[in-house]
Amino acid sequence: MLPNYMESIRHDWTKQQVEDLFEQPFNDLMFQAQSVHRKKFNPNEVQLSTLLSVKTGACPEDCKYCPQSARYDTGLEVEKLLAVEKVIEEAKLAKDAGATRFCMGAAWRSPKDKDLPYVTKMVQGVKSLGLETCMTLGMLEENQAQALADAGLDYYNHNLDTSPEYYGEVITTRTYSDRINTLGNVRKSGMKVCAGGIVGMGESEADRAGLLMQLANLPQHPESVPINMLVKVDGTPFENAKDLDPFEFIRTIAVARIMMPESHVRLSAGRESMNDELQALAFLAGANSIFYCDSLLTTANPKANQDMALLNRLDIVPEKNKINMDPSDQEETLHKKILSAKTDHLFYNAVN
Ligand code: SF4
Numbered sequence: 624m625l626p627n628y629m630e631s632i633r634h635d636w637t638k639q640q641v642e643d644l645f646e647q648p649f650n651d652l653m654f655q656a657q658s659v660h661r662k663k664f665n666p667n668e669v670q671l672s673t674l675l676s677v678k679t680g681a682c683p684e685d686c687k688y689c690p691q692s693a694r695y696d697t698g699l700e701v702e703k704l705l706a707v708e709k710v711i712e713e714a715k716l717a718k719d720a721g722a723t724r725f726c727m728g729a730a731w732r733s734p735k736d737k738d739l740p741y742v743t744k745m746v747q748g749v750k751s752l753g754l755e756t757c758m759t760l761g762m763l764e765e766n767q768a769q770a771l772a773d774a775g776l777d778y779y780n781h782n783l784d785t786s787p788e789y790y791g792e793v794i795t796t797r798t799y800s801d802r803i804n805t806l807g808n809v810r811k812s813g814m815k816v817c818a819g820g821i822v823g824m825g826e827s828e829a830d831r832a833g834l835l836m837q838l839a840n841l842p843q844h845p846e847s848v849p850i851n852m853l854v855k856v857d858g859t860p861f862e863n864a865k866d867l868d869p870f871e872f873i874r875t876i877a878v879a880r881i882m883m884p885e886s887h888v889r890l891s892a893g894r895e896s897m898n899d900e901l902q903a904l905a906f907l908a909g910a911n912s913i914f915y916c917d918s919l920l921t922t923a924n925p926k927a928n929q930d931m932a933l934l935n936r937l938d939i940v941p942e943k944n945k946i947n948m949d950p951s952d953q954e955e956t957l958h959k960k961i962l963s964a965k966t967d968h969l970f971y972n973a974v975n
Pocket of ligand 1: 690
């Protein structure tokens with residue numbers, strides 16, 4: 624039986640309550656998270672997203688984890704905004720390989736007005752394939768968010784990254800409230816919100832609690848909550864960050880699941896270095912979304928066929944797309960994919 628406070632959608636979490644969740648015995652936490660998960664979701668489904676970098680590197684921001692910042696010498700090859708046709712071609716391949724959501728990322732502080740016609744065309748083109756669309760382009764003004772919403776963009780990703788207290792150790796070129804404002808503009812435009820953070824950046828458990836408290840206490844929970852494990856990239860200030868105990872990562876997922884019971888919690892960056900057992904534990908903790916592609920913007924991700932093999936071993940099936948596709952067609956396509964699991968060559972790596 625779950626405590627009453629876990630039965631409802633809440634926006635009034637205190638730091639102490641969140642820290643108490645973290646500090647429970649691991650098995651108790653896992654049991655609660657899985658119990659909450661089962662009330663809202665099919666526990667044997669995960670949502671599959673594919674992520675494509677549509678503009679790589681040369682970002683003026685100073686996020687200390689990010690190889691795309693122009694401030695760090697990471698050897699990253701800079702790429703201009705991809706042609707709209709190229710993006711649509713990649714989206715078709717991703718759809719054929721079983722993805723239901725196509726996310727497009729650009730390394731910008733915020734999009735310029737001259738960029739918007741291109742990105743809105745990308746949205747329209749990808750959406751016309753029957754895929755859900757998501758973009759991450761940096762900070763958005765109200766009118767920019769509205770333009771993207773009008774083009775049909777389903778989700779906008781903008782992470783809070785960490786707690787307000789630790790934030791200054793990670794980024795100095797934009798403030799926490801800049802981020803909250805962007806999320807407000809996205810919400811106001813009618814788009815769905817994708818917002819999460821990164822763990823393993825040297826933050827404390829209290830900071831992980833603080834991040835989840837900020838996300839859950841937004842006026843509406845983000846529909847998608849990516850939890851990223853830091854990928855330590857040579858040349859970034861966090862290249863030598865101390866390893867986080869993997870069980871702390873699992874705890875973060877479990878607490879996110881309990882606090883935001885109706886959100887998709889995404890097991891995001893860092894999966895490349897996780898073994899199958901750890902990923903299975905993340906699913907048990909309530910993660911129900913993954914990025915399913917060879918690279919995450921600029922860092923490696925498990926090969927698509929490894930993902931399918933893992934899902935197959937766990938009897939987990941891809942969640943159905945909610946839009947524009949006949950359910951029987953979709954089921955057939957996805958099941959075909961999960962069984963054949965030979966999709967490697969279909970992915971284009973925008974970086975290497
Ligand atoms: S995380 Fe985004 S905003 Fe920060 S440096 Fe990287 S691309 Fe730029």
